[in-house]
Amino acid sequence: MNKFCFVIHPLSLQDIERYEPGAKGKGEPILRKIMEWMPPYAAVHVTGVRTPDGRETEGWFVAATFLPQQVVDLPREEVYKKVLGAIEIGAGLGAQVAGLGAFTGVVGDAGITINEHSPIPVTTGNSLTIAAGVQSLFRGAREMGVDTAQCTVAVIGATGSIGAACARLIAPRVRRMILVARNATRLRKFYEEVAPALPCESEYTTDVGSAVRRSQLVLTATSSTQDVIEPEDLQTGAIVCELSLPHDVSRRVAGERPDVLVVEGGNMRVPGQPRFERVREPGTDFDLNLPARTALACMSETMILALEGRLEPYTIGRGIKLEKVIEVQEMAQRCGFELADMRAFDAAITPESIAATREAVARREAEGKVASQ
Numbered sequence: 566m567n568k569f570c571f572v573i574h575p576l577s578l579q580d581i582e583r584y585e586p587g588a589k590g591k592g593e594p595i596l597r598k599i600m601e602w603m604p605p606y607a608a609v610h611v612t613g614v615r616t617p618d619g620r621e622t623e624g625w626f627v628a629a630t631f632l633p634q635q636v637v638d639l640p641r642e643e644v645y646k647k648v649l650g651a652i653e654i655g656a657g658l659g660a661q662v663a664g665l666g667a668f669t670g671v672v673g674d675a676g677i678t679i680n681e682h683s684p685i686p687v688t689t690g691n692s693l694t695i696a697a698g699v700q701s702l703f704r705g706a707r708e709m710g711v712d713t714a715q716c717t718v719a720v721i722g723a724t725g726s727i728g729a730a731c732a733r734l735i736a737p738r739v740r741r742m743i744l745v746a747r748n749a750t751r752l753r754k755f756y757e758e759v760a761p762a763l764p765c766e767s768e769y770t771t772d773v774g775s776a777v778r779r780s781q782l783v784l785t786a787t788s789s790t791q792d793v794i795e796p797e798d799l800q801t802g803a804i805v806c807e808l809s810l811p812h813d814v815s816r817r818v819a820g821e822r823p824d825v826l827v828v829e830g831g832n833m834r835v836p837g838q839p840r841f842e843r844v845r846e847p848g849t850d851f852d853l854n855l856p857a858r859t860a861l862a863c864m865s866e867t868m869i870l871a872l873e874g875r876l877e878p879y880t881i882g883r884g885i886k887l888e889k890v891i892e893v894q895e896m897a898q899r900c901g902f903e904l905a906d907m908r909a910f911d912a913a914i915t916p917e918s919i920a921a922t923r924e925a926v927a928r929r930e931a932e933g934k935v936a937s938q
Contacts, residue, residue, distance in 0.1 A: 569624035569871040570655020570685075571664040571864050572648055573608065574631045575600075576811045581632075583852055584608075601639070603630040605651035607658060607844045609851040614868055615837030616900045622871040625658050626841070626851070626864075627651040629669055633790045633811055636668035644672050649682055656684045661876045663687045664867030667810050671788045675726055676881035688870060688879040690863025694808060695730045695885065696894040697862040698830035700904055702784050702806035703738065705828045708907075708919050709804055709926075711781065717741040719780035721773055721794070722787035724748065724755045726883040727808055731784055733759065733887060741766040743776040774798045782806075784830070785813040796821040802926040806830040810861075819910040824925035827909040831862040836901030856913070859905045866893055872900050 575581045581588050581596060588596060609626035629644075629651040636644055652663045663685050665676055670689035673679075680687040706713045716739050722728035723744035736742055742765050746752040749771050756769040770776050777783055777798040786808040787793055793813040794805060805827045807814050814827055835858050841851040853860065860868070870879055873896050880889060897903075907914035 567871040570660035613838040690866035693866035694862040701830035705804040716781040718782035719776040721785040727786040744769040832905035833865040
């Protein structure tokens, strides 16, 4: 049996308190300093991952104790040191391939330097995240009865590794695409590179609000630690797929825009009877804040590489090849991984909630409250 490890870190102060209830009331500055000082440690033992043809893997989630903004702000070498320390712990437990979760896959050169210094191959898991995200966007459109061939789509974070690959996969299925990123120079260069090959109308802008207001479909994949998508910018009937952690979509959307469908794009159902058990408290399950048998796509890619015996740096760097996205999607199907049920804002999207969203769209259209396109 091949084994894996996956580097995790808390995405918010609430994540810290969920894992360590004793952290409540400590104050954010103290918690940040504790996180900075704390060494990496094995947090979760994963067992029970089994393919339909009987192959198994097990692994560990190893915590590199940073909050997202600390990954951005602290010296890169300090972040690399802790991430590599986490991988070395995993390798010591028997892992043969390592995955980089959340911001640990974004920092610096997206895994290249970490892989060069790691005792085992490293992947960011972004290939399967891209595949799952694009599938989720079009599943949401299908559920809402939207003809995507007539739609404009905004890809937020288009110059990032995930956004760039998603744009290329989405383009053949829409009428028009707006590429959006913060860095104007990098965005213009990216647009000039990809636009001639896009089989749809296209443009680019650094104005997120403007792009969202003109789009029926939105896919967001940024490394922002702040809200990016606000409720007042969304069209009636818009479908938003978010791949970012922390989330890009303001939680105000959940309360203020019943006529908009938001879907988390990167969740996979894991085959077998997976169990995520806390290492420090044997017998206690780790709360991934996801339904049972569900893991993030980046975690799932790492498990799949172990199951398939592909002990290699599968996805690193910022230029992700679409062939790898397609290949890992095929490997996922072979191993029994499938897109998880739709979720948004920590809750399931049910057939009833889809029907309610469609009714809200119809009401706003009848009232003439539809944004201009």
